[in-house]
Amino acid sequence: MIRTEKLEVRTKGENDIINITQKVDSILQKLGAKEGIANLFLQSTTSALTIIEYEEGLLTDFPRTLERLAPKNAPYEHEKAWGDGNAHSHMRSSLIGVSMTVPVIDGRLALGQWQSIVLTEFDVRPRKRTVIVQFVSSSSTE
Numbered sequence: 001m002i003r004t005e006k007l008e009v010r011t012k013g014e015n016d017i018i019n020i021t022q023k024v025d026s027i028l029q030k031l032g033a034k035e036g037i038a039n040l041f042l043q044s045t046t047s048a049l050t051i052i053e054y055e056e057g058l059l060t061d062f063p064r065t066l067e068r069l070a071p072k073n074a075p076y077e078h079e080k081a082w083g084d085g086n087a088h089s090h091m092r093s094s095l096i097g098v099s100m101t102v103p104v105i106d107g108r109l110a111l112g113q114w115q116s117i118v119l120t121e122f123d124v125r126p127r128k129r130t131v132i133v134q135f136v137s138s139s140s141t142e
C-alpha cells in the first residue's frame with residue numbers, strides 16, 4: 001500500500017531552517033499510517049531535507065559549516081551561465097540531499113529524542129517548496 005500527500009512550505013529565503021516534523025506526523029495520521037516507512041522527497045535543486053537537533057547553536061553552526069563547504073563567493077560555472085546568484089545554493093542542496101526515509105511505528109515517525117526533520121532553504125530569495133510524503137507499507141500491516 002502506498003499513500004501520497006503533498007506538503008507545501010513557504011520559506012523566507014537563504015538559511016531559513018523550518019522544522020516540518022509535526023506537519024509530517026500530522027500527514028501520517030491523516031493517511032492512517034500504522035507500520036511502514038515514510039519517504040519524503042523535496043522537489044528542489046536549491047533547498048534540502050535533513051535531520052538536526054533543533055537548537056539555536058546548531059541552527060547557526062549548520063549554515064556556517066555550509067559556507068565553508070560551498071562558499072557563496074566562490075567562482076561557479078553556473079553563475080557564468082545563468083547569473084542568478086545561487087550556484088552555492090545548488091551545491092548545498094546536492095550535498096545535503098532532497099529525500100529521506102523514516103520508519104513509522106504505531107503511526108508515528110520513529111525519530112530519536114533529539115531528531116527533527118528540517119527543510120533548509122539555500123536559495124537567495126523566498127520560495128514555495130513542495131515535499132512529497134509517501135507512506136509505504138505491506139498490505140498485511142494496514
Ligand code: ZN
Nearest residue numbers: 082084086087
Ligand atoms: Zn540557479
